[in-house]
Amino acid sequence: MKLKRKILPLHRKRILFILTFILLTATLVVRDIYLKPEVTTSQLFDQPNPDTPAYEAVMKRDILCLMLAYPSYITGIEKTDNNQVYLVMKSGRKILYDDEKEKNTWQISDNPDLQDMMQQIYPLGNISTLMLSHNNPGCLRVYPLLKEVYGVNKKTILANLVKVSIGYKYVEFNQNNNASMALASVMKELLPLSRQSNKIYAASFPCSGAYNYRLIGGTGRLSSHAYGIAIDLNNNKYDYWRWSTREEGQKRLDAYPQEIPQIFEKYGFIWGGKWGNFDIMHYEYRPEIILKARYFSEDPISGIPWYAGLQNDKEAWQYIWQIENSLK
Numbered sequence: 446m447k448l449k450r451k452i453l454p455l456h457r458k459r460i461l462f463i464l465t466f467i468l469l470t471a472t473l474v475v476r477d478i479y480l481k482p483e484v485t486t487s488q489l490f491d492q493p494n495p496d497t498p499a500y501e502a503v504m505k506r507d508i509l510c511l512m513l514a515y516p517s518y519i520t521g522i523e524k525t526d527n528n529q530v531y532l533v534m535k536s537g538r539k540i541l542y543d544d545e546k547e548k549n550t551w552q553i554s555d556n557p558d559l560q561d562m563m564q565q566i567y568p569l570g571n572i573s574t575l576m577l578s579h580n581n582p583g584c585l586r587v588y589p590l591l592k593e594v595y596g597v598n599k600k601t602i603l604a605n606l607v608k609v610s611i612g613y614k615y616v617e618f619n620q621n622n623n624a625s626m627a628l629a630s631v632m633k634e635l636l637p638l639s640r641q642s643n644k645i646y647a648a649s650f651p652c653s654g655a656y657n658y659r660l661i662g663g664t665g666r667l668s669s670h671a672y673g674i675a676i677d678l679n680n681n682k683y684d685y686w687r688w689s690t691r692e693e694g695q696k697r698l699d700a701y702p703q704e705i706p707q708i709f710e711k712y713g714f715i716w717g718g719k720w721g722n723f724d725i726m727h728y729e730y731r732p733e734i735i736l737k738a739r740y741f742s743e744d745p746i747s748g749i750p751w752y753a754g755l756q757n758d759k760e761a762w763q764y765i766w767q768i769e770n771s772l773k
Contacts, residue, residue, distance in 0.1 A: 495545060502745035504530065504542060505768050506737065507563040509752065511590075512764045514713075514733035515622060518594050522771035530772065532559065534593045550579075555666070557585040567715055567738040571703045575695050578721040583734040586669065595619045595672040599658050606656055606673050612636045616655035619673035624730045627712040628676065634708045645702045653677035653726055662687065674730040678705070684725040694723045701725060710735055 494500060511532065512519050521533035531539035543560040546552075553561055565582035576582075596602030596619070608615040609628050618625040639646040656673040660666060669675040683689040683697040698718060706716040706728075713732035717724030745751050755761040 495543070498747065499745055501772075502751035504560070505751050505772065506741045506745070507559065508532065508542065508768055509755070509761065509764050510563065510733045510736040510741070511559065512767075513736055513761060514731075515590075515594055517622065522768060524772055536593060538589065538593060540587065540589050540593075554585065554664075557587060559587055559590070561585055562587050563733065563737060566742050567734045568719055569710060569735075569738045569742070571707075572698070572719060575691060575698060575723055576719060576721040578691075581720040581722055582738075583715040583729065583731050584720050584722065586666075588667070591669075591672050591674075594622050595624070595674060596621075599671075602658070602672055609655075611650075611652055612639075613650070614652075616652060616676065617673060618655055618676070622730075622732075624674050627714065627730055627732075630712045631709055631714065634711075635705065638704060638708075642702070642704075645704060647679065648702055648705060649678045651679055653680045669729045676728050677726045678728070680726040684723075684727075686720075686722045686724065694725070697725055698723070 508522060508530075518535050519532050520535050523531045523533055523539060525531070530542040532542065533539055541558055544558045548556070548561075562585045565580060567582040568576075596605050602619065605619050605621050606617040607620045607625050609618045609625050609632070611632050616628075618628050620626075635645075635649060639649050654670065655676040657668070657670040659668050659671055661668045670677075681697055683693040686694060689697070701718065706718060709716060709728045713730055713735050714728045715731045715734050717727030717729070740754055752761070752765045755765070
């Protein structure tokens with residue numbers, strides 16, 4: 446006996462057609478917003494021309510900040526015959542500074558180079574308004590660098606985790622590159638302050654999580670939590686840009702005690718509250734971003750050495766010498 450094929454009633458066909466049309470329209474809208482060619486790195490960032498002295502000065506500054514931030518992992522600099530610049534890692538791996546590709550907003554998020562990662566200047570000090578939606582300093586991550594420093598996979602990352610006391614419990618954090626030590630230093634200052642201020646205590650505790658091997662929501666990229674270099678403090682329903690409107694996020698920022706990010710930044714952490722795609726509970730150990738903000742927040746000036754302000758720093762001077770000799 447043959448089974449009869451079911452025929453969709455006419456009204457169900459119409460509904461299916463309408464739903465398909467809506468889905469296709471939404472897809473085209475998303476494509477137009479995120480993938481249209483004119484929304485590119487050159488519009489998102491004010492990038493100097495690669496053939497100018499300003500570009501070379503910024504590149505040297507970026508490399509210096511990276512070498513200061515990861516002294517045990519970056520061993521050298523290599524410039525090829527076609528003028529491509531690489532950082533040479535302890536493992537022997539080479540990481541390209543600038544791929545010189547024009548990227549749209551999705552491409553730069555999925556595959557940034559070191560130049561992209563360092564481009565936006567993190568704003569040290571108190572802020573009163575949310576950053577513009579495209580301004581997310583430190584939000585781009587070069588994964589080959591993270592793997593070199595904190596672990597190439599879950600097994601090696603787990604082997605690098607240690608317990609750090611946050612007062613009432615311990616959290617797991619990566620010990621490499623002094624990340625766990627930096628968190629311990631933060632807590633040494635934050636805990637006494639939280640006992641003096643209910644507002645600071647309420648924003649800080651209980652902690653919402655540190656190490657968590659997971660992807661960033663809506664992407665295929667690992668979260669910084671997966672590397673054990675991020676911690677979320679006590680969360681609020683208005684903390685995250687996907688959970689709330691910008692108006693709600695602004696109200697949350699207005700009420701947030703700025704003493705907390707001040708302490709974290711002192712020890713090399715960036716704060717998600719200073720991202721246009723805000724993540725107010727989030728703190729991430731990114732010393733290279735803090736170093737650039739601290740020393741090189743202004744554009745280089747013609748006639749003034751690119752390293753002005755750091756020439757008296759003995760630790761920095763050995764890297765300055767290395768950079769100058771490698772990039773002749």
